[in-house]
Amino acid sequence: MIESDKKYVIGIDFGTDSCRALIVNVYNGDEVAVGVSFYSRWKEGLYCDVRNNQYRQHPLDYIESMEEAIHAALSDLAGEEIASICGLCFDTTGSTPALVDCDGIPLALNPAFVEDPDAMFILWKDHTAVHEAKQINTLIKERHLDYLIYEGGTYSSEWVWSKVLHVLQTNPKVGDAAYSWVEHCDWMTGLVVGNTVPEKMYRSRCAAGHKAMWHEQWSLPSEKFLSELHPKLGAMLPHLYTKTYTSDTKAGVLTAEWADKLGLPEGIAVAVGAIDAHMGAVGASITPGVLVRIIGTSTCDILVADKKEIEDRCIEGICGQVDGSVIPGLVGFEAGQSAFGDIYAWFKEVLAWGLKSVPDGEMKQKILDGMLVELTREAEAIEPTHRSIVALDWLNGRRTPDADQNVTGAIAGLTLGSHAPEIFRALVEATAFGSRCIVEHMKEQGLRIDSVHAIGGISKKAPFVMQTLADVLNMPIRVVRSEQTCALGAAMFAAVAAGIYPDVSEAIQYMGTDIESEYRPEEKRHIVYENLYKKYLELAKLSENIKSIHD
Numbered sequence: 001m002i003e004s005d006k007k008y009v010i011g012i013d014f015g016t017d018s019c020r021a022l023i024v025n026v027y028n029g030d031e032v033a034v035g036v037s038f039y040s041r042w043k044e045g046l047y048c049d050v051r052n053n054q055y056r057q058h059p060l061d062y063i064e065s066m067e068e069a070i071h072a073a074l075s076d077l078a079g080e081e082i083a084s085i086c087g088l089c090f091d092t093t094g095s096t097p098a099l100v101d102c103d104g105i106p107l108a109l110n111p112a113f114v115e116d117p118d119a120m121f122i123l124w125k126d127h128t129a130v131h132e133a134k135q136i137n138t139l140i141k142e143r144h145l146d147y148l149i150y151e152g153g154t155y156s157s158e159w160v161w162s163k164v165l166h167v168l169q170t171n172p173k174v175g176d177a178a179y180s181w182v183e184h185c186d187w188m189t190g191l192v193v194g195n196t197v198p199e200k201m202y203r204s205r206c207a208a209g210h211k212a213m214w215h216e217q218w219s220l221p222s223e224k225f226l227s228e229l230h231p232k233l234g235a236m237l238p239h240l241y242t243k244t245y246t247s248d249t250k251a252g253v254l255t256a257e258w259a260d261k262l263g264l265p266e267g268i269a270v271a272v273g274a275i276d277a278h279m280g281a282v283g284a285s286i287t288p289g290v291l292v293r294i295i296g297t298s299t300c301d302i303l304v305a306d307k308k309e310i311e312d313r314c315i316e317g318i319c320g321q322v323d324g325s326v327i328p329g330l331v332g333f334e335a336g337q338s339a340f341g342d343i344y345a346w347f348k349e350v351l352a353w354g355l356k357s358v359p360d361g362e363m364k365q366k367i368l369d370g371m372l373v374e375l376t377r378e379a380e381a382i383e384p385t386h387r388s389i390v391a392l393d394w395l396n397g398r399r400t401p402d403a404d405q406n407v408t409g410a411i412a413g414l415t416l417g418s419h420a421p422e423i424f425r426a427l428v429e430a431t432a433f434g435s436r437c438i439v440e441h442m443k444e445q446g447l448r449i450d451s452v453h454a455i456g457g458i459s460k461k462a463p464f465v466m467q468t469l470a471d472v473l474n475m476p477i478r479v480v481r482s483e484q485t486c487a488l489g490a491a492m493f494a495a496v497a498a499g500i501y502p503d504v505s506e507a508i509q510y511m512g513t514d515i516e517s518e519y520r521p522e523e524k525r526h527i528v529y530e531n532l533y534k535k536y537l538e539l540a541k542l543s544e545n546i547k548s549i550h551d
């Protein structure tokens with residue numbers, strides 16, 4: 001393609017903590033501007049209850065951060081450059097659903113529910129619906145239904161039906177007011193194209209297939225099944241959807257109202273949204289055989305494969321296989337760890353407890369800010385041996401293999417001589433062992449993994465973690481250059497929706513980023529890790545047994 005004129009698209013990535021808006025040149029993938037905005041209510045810890053695994057986000061946080069991030073990005077562009085923006089696409093975390101009224105408005109935007117966490121978006125990592133996930137799994141098993149064959153065999157408390165059922169069962173006031181539900185990625189798209197009516201809005205194939213048990217053979221689960229779980233759940237079905245859309249579809253155009261609020265040109269194409277990790281994989285130029293790992297607070301592991309290669313196989317123990325969830329025309333697979341960087345953040349919090357009575361000030365902040373860096377510096381100097389401390393990374397449950405949010409983490413091999421950097425090193429190794437479990441599980445299930453690409457915050461800011469991962473996996477890990485790979489993937493889909501490219505594979509060809517660095521495994525360490533990995537698996541077994549004692 002010859003650059004005849006400047007043309008830009010905008011990818012908007014809603015992560016766990018912040019919204020990022022990335023403006024990209026459609027002809028060469030140059031990332032010309034970026035804006036970031038942290039969710040203000042979330043930052044203050046509002047509507048969350050960490051001890052009970054409750055994580056909620058207010059829709060106003062999303063709207064305000066979107067406006068701020070886009071305006072920040074646009075402030076680096078000249079007027080004629082802004083006028084050359086021709087497409088937009090969202091990616092968000094998922095499953096992050098909210099209950100809505102008949103106009104598709106999240107109930108928390110209704111003055112009656114403005115402070116009710118159950119009326120807000122229920123963040124992917126909220127595990128308040130563990131009981132409801134169990135109910136769903138039990139009913140599917142009892143009725144011998146097929147709903148989970150493309151979902152890895154287990155329905156998770158991180159997914160939409162568990163979360164909606166939980167609110168219906170525990171908060172009748174919100175439940176009675178609910179007409180339907182939306183995923184975050186679909187609501188953002190519907191909002192800016194002026195189509196949030198639950199029955200009419202465009203629903204993402206990616207979110208529906210991986211999180212809502214949607215499959216083209218049966219659409220969503222039946223009204224009979226849903227009603228058995230809760231009458232209101234069945235009553236919602238007619239207000240949901242039967243059709244889903246891949247992100248190369250144009251969901252509509254930017255309305256005058258939102259063009260004005262966001263400072264973007266009216267009428268530009270808006271693509272159907274998707275889950276962040278899946279768009280990140282596209283931004284990392286995923287092809288069959290390349291495992292893209294999005295490594296941040298948690299991990300998502302994404303693969304794609306040709307339909308002919310998969311045929312009618314159902315892969316067990318992962319977070320689903322969905323036709324077109326990543327690249328239209330290919331089958332997308334998702335797996336992951338429910339906590340990764342969050343485990344390091346937890347350890348930092350544990351150590352910082354001793355500072356709680358110290359008044360806030362420059363010195364205290366310096367210690368807190370430097371904690372992970374200092375732990376890393378000392379941990380890096382420790383050589384692992386077969387007698388090292390071994391930890392288990394299930395501090396936020398287990399996503400893959402075989403989702404189970406009731407399992408817990410563990411640390412074994414502590415002595416009076418164990419010090420903080422040694423424990424930190426064991427936690428880093430535990431996250432790497434958890435990753436190895438996933439890679440081995442995917443391979444055992446017949447999925448091809450020829451190489452590993454890494455994106456996400458940790459791949460950039462934690463070389464020690466990345467080296468440990470390469471040593472444990474005994475595979476090179478290539479770090480993708482873009483700082484905003486999820487937003488870049490969304491921008492690629494925006495370019496397709498705007499008609500610049502016929503499909504996303506061609507968009508990847510012109511807009512793709514390259515590899516900035518590679519971590520190669522060290523043979524000597526890998527041998528030690530082989531031994532420690534076996535201990536990790538033993539610890540995992542023990543933890544499963546302890547869980548069954550508690551159950």
Ligand SMILES: Nc1ncnc2c1ncn2[C@@H]1O[C@H](COP(=O)(O)OP(=O)(O)O)[C@@H](O)[C@H]1O
Nearest residue numbers: 015016296297341342344345372456457458462
């Ligand atoms: N120096 C560090 N070493 C290891 N982990 C780090 C370091 N700095 C931050 N982290 C971890 O990175 C995670 C944030 O990752 P990031 O990709 O930026 O966020 P998100 O997953 O929300 O997109 C946090 O969980 C934090 O504990």
Ligand SMILES: O=C(CO)[C@H](O)[C@H](O)COP(=O)(O)O
Nearest residue numbers: 015016093094124296297298
């Ligand atoms: O579960 C997910 C996808 O299925 C989440 O979207 C994802 O793990 C969010 O992670 P991050 O905080 O790194 O954006």
